[in-house]
Amino acid sequence: MLAGGPSPWSRALLLPLLLLVAVVMAFCSSDERLEEDRHILILRERALQLGGQMDLNEQEEAANARLMALKEKEFRQAVRTRQFPPSMHFFRARRLIEQSEVFHILRDMPKGAALHVHDFGMLTMDWLVHNVTYRRHLYFCMTPRGNMQFRFADPAPSSLPPAACSAWTLMEDFRKKVKNVTEFDARLLKTFTLVDDNPEVTYPNQDVVWARFKAIFFRIAGLVHFAPVFKEYIERSLGEFYQDNVFYLEIRARLFPVYELNGDTHDRHWAVRTYKEVAWRFAQRHPDFIGIKLIFSDHRAKNVSLITESVRVAMSLRAKFPRTVAGFDLVGREDSGHSLYHHRKALMLPAKHGFHLPYFFHAGETDWHGTWVDKNLLDALPLNSTRIGHGFTMSRHPAVRSDSWYKDIPIEVCPISNQVLRLVSDLRNHPVSSLMAIGQPMVISSDDPAIFGAKGLSYDFYEAFMGIGGQEADLRTLKKLIINSIKYSALTTAEKNAFYSRWKVRWAEFIAKLAKKPV
Ligand SMILES: *[C@@H]1O[C@H](CO)[C@@H](O)[C@H](O)[C@H]1NC(C)=O
Numbered sequence: 411m412l413a414g415g416p417s418p419w420s421r422a423l424l425l426p427l428l429l430l431v432a433v434v435m436a437f438c439s440s441d442e443r444l445e446e447d448r449h450i451l452i453l454r455e456r457a458l459q460l461g462g463q464m465d466l467n468e469q470e471e472a473a474n475a476r477l478m479a480l481k482e483k484e485f486r487q488a489v490r491t492r493q494f495p496p497s498m499h500f501f502r503a504r505r506l507i508e509q510s511e512v513f514h515i516l517r518d519m520p521k522g523a524a525l526h527v528h529d530f531g532m533l534t535m536d537w538l539v540h541n542v543t544y545r546r547h548l549y550f551c552m553t554p555r556g557n558m559q560f561r562f563a564d565p566a567p568s569s570l571p572p573a574a575c576s577a578w579t580l581m582e583d584f585r586k587k588v589k590n591v592t593e594f595d596a597r598l599l600k601t602f603t604l605v606d607d608n609p610e611v612t613y614p615n616q617d618v619v620w621a622r623f624k625a626i627f628f629r630i631a632g633l634v635h636f637a638p639v640f641k642e643y644i645e646r647s648l649g650e651f652y653q654d655n656v657f658y659l660e661i662r663a664r665l666f667p668v669y670e671l672n673g674d675t676h677d678r679h680w681a682v683r684t685y686k687e688v689a690w691r692f693a694q695r696h697p698d699f700i701g702i703k704l705i706f707s708d709h710r711a712k713n714v715s716l717i718t719e720s721v722r723v724a725m726s727l728r729a730k731f732p733r734t735v736a737g738f739d740l741v742g743r744e745d746s747g748h749s750l751y752h753h754r755k756a757l758m759l760p761a762k763h764g765f766h767l768p769y770f771f772h773a774g775e776t777d778w779h780g781t782w783v784d785k786n787l788l789d790a791l792p793l794n795s796t797r798i799g800h801g802f803t804m805s806r807h808p809a810v811r812s813d814s815w816y817k818d819i820p821i822e823v824c825p826i827s828n829q830v831l832r833l834v835s836d837l838r839n840h841p842v843s844s845l846m847a848i849g850q851p852m853v854i855s856s857d858d859p860a861i862f863g864a865k866g867l868s869y870d871f872y873e874a875f876m877g878i879g880g881q882e883a884d885l886r887t888l889k890k891l892i893i894n895s896i897k898y899s900a901l902t903t904a905e906k907n908a909f910y911s912r913w914k915v916r917w918a919e920f921i922a923k924l925a926k927k928p929v
């Protein structure tokens with residue numbers, strides 16, 4: 411079970427093992443010494459790596475043997491062909507990943523929870539283009555930079571288009587005049603993701619890729635905040651993750667106003683209730699789906715008085731919806747936003763009022779080692795962050811790493827996001843590699859899979875398992891990551907236990923199938 415006791419996540423086996431090994435060593439002849447020393451080091455490293463001390467039953471051992479045989483085969487093949495997907499840009503690697511048998515296994519694997527995803531980066535964009543933009547009463551305008559803005563309205567929008575946008579045009583009329591609609595739709599879809607054939611050239615640096623990334627959220631805002639689309643977007647997102655064998659999500663949500671066809675708008679309370687209702691209905695129809703929680707989020711670039719206001723809103727939402735609203739986060743690019751320290755007065759407000767508002771801060775999503783941006787990682791802990799979003803820089807901060815270990819505060823690792831947003835190019839060099847090697851608390855998540863051209867959680871699991879974990883990461887590592895996603899969720903202990911028992915049944919099915927798989 412998840413609370414207390416000698417649970418599957420105990421770390422206490424290492425010492426006795428090492429003592430035993432030392433005794434055995436003392437009796438070795440000098441000839442065997444080299445082999446022994448080498449073997450002991452290998453064992454020690456295996457025991458230290460993430461999940462290294464996880465017990466596997468007989469069937470799991472058999473499944474692991476199958477999995478590792480396939481994994482080793484793919485490593486050998488990569489060395490031969492010089493094409494190793496985790497070392498390539500995801501936009502080029504995706505097709506190769508989809509051919510990988512290891513990937514197919516990871517897709518089938520019940521993956522527990524996705525704890526770091528953002529509200530409108532979750533669902534593959536095709537549906538927005540091929541269904542939503544075909545709906546009646548959709549208008550658009552064009553900003554001087556060629557960014558489309560959408561608005562559903564009936565009667566036609568009476569308000570002027572947003573500043574500097576062209577006049578509103580009815581999409582239905584516009585499509586009638588388009589010469590090649592297939593081509594138009596393909597181009598539209600392309601503007602809804604970052605996917606590109608030549609990402610290194612299209613996105614020469616982090617500034618460019620972040621500007622495009624932000625523009626996508628801006629572009630789709632008018633579509634996804636239309637009430638009927640909003641509801642269906644949530645439902646379809648849950649469907650896409652469920653299909654990918656993910657049973658629970660914690661969603662960073664901005665909770666912007668949602669509008670109706672006649673221009674009426676709904677506030678954040680309505681949005682939270684809607685998330686809650688849609689998730690509840692979804693759980694009724696999908697066996698073993700646990701549900702969702704929201705982490706209300708605001709943009710870190712805002713000033714302290716606005717963030718103070720948002721912290722107040724977060725407190726009131728948390729008080730009103732304690733089971734749905736898990737807490738608060740600051741989102742947006744760290745390099746160009748304000749630091750956590752800058753916002754400390756706002757962030758200390760709940761504690762001053764004796765109110766417990768859990769935090770889930772993005773921190774350390776930067777390449778600027780040692781700068782004020784990098785200090786976010788230091789500030790996340792004293793500000794009582796429950797988990798750390800990304801924690802990309804943690805391996806360079808021994809004191810933070812050590813505190814995060816002892817306080818049991820995990821990092822939420824999103825490999826594809828880090829690569830697409832240009833923090834690291836070859837995922838074998840992802841700094842979390844060294845943390846995985848020592849079993850640092852962590853979970854894997856996918857941030858904004860739809861915008862990165864991924865889907866659900868499996869692609870990120872693949873990158874973590876093959877690239878960041880290296881060849882030695884095995885079923886134990888995977889099992890540990892999954893159990894971590896349950897353990898470090900914001901669910902109550904009772905809910906975690908229920909989730910864990912349901913997951914165990916699916917895991918056993920998965921293992922039985924994998925153990926029989928011919929290699
Ligand atoms: C969009 O999908 C819904 C089902 O979710 C369907 O009823 C509707 O006809 C579709 N609309 C268009 C324009 O394709």
Ligand SMILES: *[C@@H]1O[C@H](CO)[C@@H](O)[C@H](O)[C@H]1NC(C)=O
Pocket residue numbers: 590591592593
């Ligand atoms: C329209 O564009 C698509 C995709 O670019 C292309 O395959 C198709 O042949 C075009 N159709 C016509 C009628 O030109």
Ligand SMILES: *[C@@H]1O[C@H](CO)[C@@H](O)[C@H](O)[C@H]1NC(C)=O
Pocket residue numbers: 713715716
């Ligand atoms: C904070 O930003 C808002 C919006 O930009 C602005 O109206 C307000 O005056 C700012 N407050 C302070 C104290 O700077």
Ligand SMILES: *[C@@H]1O[C@H](CO)[C@@H](O)[C@H](O)[C@H]1NC(C)=O
Pocket residue numbers: 757758760761762792793794
């Ligand atoms: C963090 O937790 C400590 C101990 O519970 C508390 O004293 C402190 O006020 C908290 N800080 C914040 C920013 O919530």
Ligand SMILES: [Zn+2]
Pocket residue numbers: 526528772799857
């Ligand atoms: Zn994020």
